[in-house]
Amino acid sequence: MAQRFGQRWALRGVSLTVARGEVVAIVGHNGSGKSTLLRIVATALRPTRGAARVLGVDVTAAPGFIREHSALLTHDVALYGDLTAAENLTFAARMLGRPASRSVIDATLDTVGLRDVADERARGFSSGMQRRLSIARLYLRTPQLLLLDEPFNSLDAQGVELVSRLVDDTRARGATVLLVAHDLQRGSVQADRVVAMQDGTFVEPTDASLDTPNAALASRVLASVSA
């Protein structure tokens, strides 16, 4: 799969297979093509060349199916600043066709630690709180493919724990997680496999087994990316 923006190739012919239920971390420096790869899988972008298949379905042929069964946490918080935290979540629930009762919304906000500020406008939140609110959207559904783009950004220790729990829960119900991170230690801690990217290609596709200590694996990948 390849992706070009203007004259610049963001992805230069990458190929990756992820098994159902697997947690894969894609690591690499800024501009290495990680987010582009994730956005193609999520149907936010059409690949310039090649194809991506999710659950056996081509993402360009049936984007509706993919959107139904996947969830993407983007770099951007994608919130409406003039709506309250509860209203932002209510809107997301309605768009997802999920129950949007106040009790459901409050329970979800409670999960991400924002119950106390449910009726405050998102514009006034710190970046960490806004990030938590965008993560709360993921708790409204149970996708078969969870795509996380730099999920640990702006988060404090509790927020990081929140994302870790989300990954664990997703894995526990047999769903797949693709996680993009430039923080190699954090990104790879829960991963079954770590893949490194540089300049739009995979540097060292690794099929590391679970018994490989993830920290050591991350260091190896870091070394290969930095080389």
Place this chain on the structure above:
Amino acid sequence: MSFATDLGRARAILWKDLTAERRTKANFNSVAAMAGLILLFFGFALGPDAKGLRSAAAGVLWLTVLFSGVLAFNRSYQLEMEGNALEQLLLYPGERWALFAGKLSANLLFIFLVEVVTIPLAGIFYHVAIPDAWVSVLGVLFLGTVGFVTLGTVYAAMASRSRAREVLLPLLLFPMLVPVLIAATEATGALLIDDPMGNAGSWIRLLAAFDVIFVVAAFWVFPFVIEG
């Protein structure tokens, strides 16, 4: 996904846009003020002659709605550009027509509210009394607004990804609005003077025909426009 679920999504977008607007009123205040200023300035340009003002009233009213409406359309998508909410909006499941229906209904309601302020002002500034056929005038306003807002919503979506969207939108939109503008102005003008020549009916039918074409075309083309 059922039709009812997609209809729920359209309602959610309408609710979200109106809630954000109700909370800040930034868009309504600026658009209504802009409309008032346009009416006033056209009045100054046309001079104090009451008869001349009355005969120009229909055209000035529609131009006012058009110019001020463009501000509203830009703002409507600006809401989605903050924090890149548009990408998230597009990643929700469901049919694209639901997004368009939500945006269209929010814009329609907004422009109708602006007209509630603009029309009485136009009546006062341009010495226009309430005509006998006021129900028909309201019908023309409805049809003209539907055509205008339908096109505006599509073209604003098209321009939203451009950095020069404020300039691009009127450049794209205004040429396409010529048929609606002519039909709406002619029908309104005829009805304001009680339609002595019996012309209003044919203009209204033409306006309705344009509306049908624009609405069908807009729902068809929107998924391609919004996907980029």
